[in-house]
Each structure stands twice: as structure tokens, then as C-alpha cells.
Amino acid sequence: MSVDLHCHTKLSNGSLGIEEIIVLAKKRGINTIAITDHDCMAGAGRGKIIGARHGVQVIHCVELSATEKESGRLCHLLCYLADAPDRLEGLCHKNTLIRRKEAHYMMLHVAKRYPISLDFMTACASGSTSLYKQHIMRALVECGFATTIYGDVYEELFNPESENNIIPKPAYPDTAEVIEAIHAAGGVAVLAHPSKHGNMELLDKLLSQGLDGVEVWSPYNTDEDREILKKFAAKNKLVTTGGSEFHGLYNKYPVSVGDCEMPDENLTKLINYKARQKRLKKKAEAAAKAAAQEAARQEEEQTAEG
Numbered sequence: 001m002s003v004d005l006h007c008h009t010k011l012s013n014g015s016l017g018i019e020e021i022i023v024l025a026k027k028r029g030i031n032t033i034a035i036t037d038h039d040c041m042a043g044a045g046r047g048k049i050i051g052a053r054h055g056v057q058v059i060h061c062v063e064l065s066a067t068e069k070e071s072g073r074l075c076h077l078l079c080y081l082a083d084a085p086d087r088l089e090g091l092c093h094k095n096t097l098i099r100r101k102e103a104h105y106m107m108l109h110v111a112k113r114y115p116i117s118l119d120f121m122t123a124c125a126s127g128s129t130s131l132y133k134q135h136i137m138r139a140l141v142e143c144g145f146a147t148t149i150y151g152d153v154y155e156e157l158f159n160p161e162s163e164n165n166i167i168p169k170p171a172y173p174d175t176a177e178v179i180e181a182i183h184a185a186g187g188v189a190v191l192a193h194p195s196k197h198g199n200m201e202l203l204d205k206l207l208s209q210g211l212d213g214v215e216v217w218s219p220y221n222t223d224e225d226r227e228i229l230k231k232f233a234a235k236n237k238l239v240t241t242g243g244s245e246f247h248g249l250y251n252k253y254p255v256s257v258g259d260c261e262m263p264d265e266n267l268t269k270l271i272n273y274k275a276r277q278k279r280l281k282k283k284a285e286a287a288a289k290a291a292a293q294e295a296a297r298q299e300e301e302q303t304a305e306g
Contacts, residue, residue, distance in 0.1 A: 003267050004258045005034040005059060006078070006192065006215065006243025009047075012037035012063075013132040015248035018047050021257060022056050030258040032267060034061040034243065036078060036192075039095035040129045041085055059267075060085060063192055065095045066178040067170040068202050074170040075199055075206070076192040077178050078215065078241070081274055083186025091181050095172055096130055102168045103131035109166040110136055110157070114145050133158050134250040150252050175202075176209040188212045188274055190241050193220040194229060207236055212273065217242020217262040219253055239273045240266055 007021055008014035016024070018035065025033050033051075035043040035058060044060045051058035060082060066075045082088065103125075107118050116139055124142065125135035137154055140146045146153040156164050172178075182189040190213035194200050203214070215221075216229045217240075233240045242262030244255050 002028075002030045002258055003032045003262050003264055004030050004243045004246070004260070005032075005061070005080070005241050005262065005267070005270075006036050006063075006218070006260075007033050007246045007257060008037055008063075008248075009035060009043045010127040010248075011040050011043045011129055013128065013134050013247055013250055015250055017127075018043050019050050019054075021246070021248075022047065022051050022054050022058070025257045026054050026056050028256065028258045030056070032057040032059060033257065034059040034078075034080065036061045036063040036243070038063050038076075038130070039065055039092045039099065041088065041092060042129075045085075062088060062092065064088070064091065064178050064182070065099070065170075065172040066175040067172045068205065069174045069176075070205070071198075071202065072170065073199065073202065074172070074197045075175050075178075075202065076197075077175065077182065078190040078192050079182040079185065079187040080190060080241070080270060081186075081188055082182070085185060085187075087185040088181060088187075091173065091178065098171055099130040102171075105168045106133065106136060106157075106166050107131070110140070114140065114143070116140065116143050116145070132250075134247070138249075149250060175206060179206070179210045183210060188239065188270065188277075190215055190239065193218045193245065195222065195225045196220045200225065200228070203232055207238075211238065212277075213239035213241055213270070215242055216240040217260050219245055219255055219260055239270050241270060242266070 009018050009021055035047040037043045041062045047058035061078055061080050064077045064079055066077055068075055107121050111118060121136055121139040124139040125131040137149045140153060156162050157166050159165055179189045189211055191206060192215050194214055214229050214233055216226050242260055244257055244260040246257050
């Protein structure tokens with residue numbers, strides 16, 4: 001079995017459709033994938049049905065946007081295997097509205113610098129639930145103002161260290177709120193690409209908020225990052241996941257589905273983690289019920305003695 005638990009479709013900032021990714025996975029010998037579109041679960045839902053037709057297991061997932069309140073840093077939290085994904089619809093809708101405001105801000109600034117219309121930039125995001133910086137760059141390439149999606153123009157506009165960047169300040173819900181929402185939906189909360197956005201420094205904070213796992217195998221993580229993450233996960237009994245973070249045409253690095261090798265047994269550990277969490281929850285509920293009954297019994301005895 002081969003596993004890739006981080007793939008994006010054109011519903012967010014990928015360039016391939018759901019079935020196209022699934023067919024690619026099958027041709028590459030990948031038996032299990034997760035469709036992880038940003039703040040959108042449509043691909044994951046449809047993917048399970050389409051995947052079954054092609055003999056590819058599609059794990060339900062969504063990549064939720066969040067902001068760590070104290071540092072103001074952007075975080076992406078993967079919600080795997082939610083029992084009640086509908087409970088995340090409100091959060092996805094909220095994040096989509098925020099992302100659209102960000103997109104409008106970026107498009108206005110691009111239109112000031114280049115003779116390109118907002119309508120054309122929007123057209124380059126056809127099929128997506130939102131407009132992303134990759135779509136803006138595609139519009140600039142189409143109009144001849146850049147030759148590649150990732151190059152000098154991208155670095156000027158979207159590198160946080162550029163003095164001329166047009167990146168809006170993250171305004172997504174706090175990480176604690178998002179992790180709580182994932183748990184309320186019966187999902188497993190995993191920090192995506194921890195070495196991106198400076199999130200390695202937030203591991204302890206996110207752990208205190210209930211983080212369940214970390215994405216170890218990612219194109220963004222160096223070998224050193226992976227070792228640090230493995231040790232952190234082992235110490236705190238977290239799940240470890242991985243995936244190519246495939247975006248098709250919008251990949252920043254040459255990578256295809258299945259290129260980031262996550263050990264197959266980690267999928268079993270992810271599924272077993274969910275089962276273990278359910279057992280712990282039932283045990284805690286039973287203990288609380290027993291404690292309440294004991295407290296009530298003691299109160300009755302005290303009343304009788306009085």
C-alpha cells in the first residue's frame with residue numbers, strides 16, 4: 001500500500017480535477033490519498049465516491065485556515081476522518097469569506113501595478129471556491145508580465161520578506177477555535193507543513209490547545225525538521241502524517257502524487273488513534289458519570305443524617 005495524505009484539486013489552489021488526481025494516483029501505484037482542499041470539503045466527499053470506482057481509497061480531509069492569536073502567524077490545520085464533517089461547514093464558509101476579502105485586496109494591488117483586469121484574474125480561478133495567489137500569477141503569466149508562476153514577480157508580490165509584497169495580514173479564526181471545531185466534528189487535528197509560516201515554533205502552544213498530530217513527511221520539511229517532528233510526536237504521543245501537497249500546475253517544486261514517502265503503517269496508526277480517542281472519551285464520560293453518582297449518593301446520606 002502507498003499513501004499520500006495531502007493533495008489539492010482545482011476546488012482550491014490545485015490545477016487538476018478530483019477524478020484526474022485519483023486516476024494519476026492509481027497510475028502511480030498510490031492506493032490511498034486524502035483530498036485536502038483549503039476550507040472546502042466538496043472534493044473529499046466526491047472523491048470517496050469517484051475513488052471507489054477506480055480502486056483508490058480517499059480519506060476524508062479538509063485543510064482549515066487559522067491564525068495563532070499571540071504570534072499572528074498563519075497556520076493550516078488538517079482535519080482527518082471527521083465523523084460529522086457537516087459541523088465544519090460553518091467554519092469553512094467563514095474562512096472562504098475571509099479568503100475572498102484577501103483575494104480582492106491582492107487583486108486591487110496587482111491591478112494598480114499591471115494593466116490587467118480583476119475580471120481576468122477571477123477567470124483564471126474558474127472552478128475554485130476562492131481566488132489564490134497562484135491564480136493571480138497565472139493571469140500575469142497569461143498576459144506576459146511573468147514567464148513562470150514562481151519567479152521574480154512572485155517573489156516581489158508574495159514573499160513576506162519583500163518590501164513590495166501585497167500579502168494581507170492573516171485574519172482567520174484562532175487555532176484553539178479551529179482545533180476545538182475539528183474535535184467537535186469527531187476529526188483528528190494535524191498541523192500541516194510545520195516548517196512553513198514559522199509554525200515549528202508554535203508546536204508547544206498548539207499541543208496545549210489539543211493538537212493531535214504533525215505532518216512529518218512534507219516537501220517543505222527538511223531532514224532536520226523531520227527528525228525534530230518525529231521526536232516531538234513520539235514524546236507527546238501524536239500521530240505523524242505526510243503527503244506531497246500536490247497542486248499540479250501550481251506546485252512550487254517538481255512533485256507528483258506519492259512523491260513524498262509517508263510510511264504505510266502511519267495510516268493504520270492514524271485510524272487507530274481515532275479509535276483510541278473514542279475509547280478514552282467513553283472512559284472519561286463513564287468516570288464523570290460515576291463521580292456524579294457518587295457525589296449524589298453522599299449528598300443523600302448527608303441529608304438523611306441531618
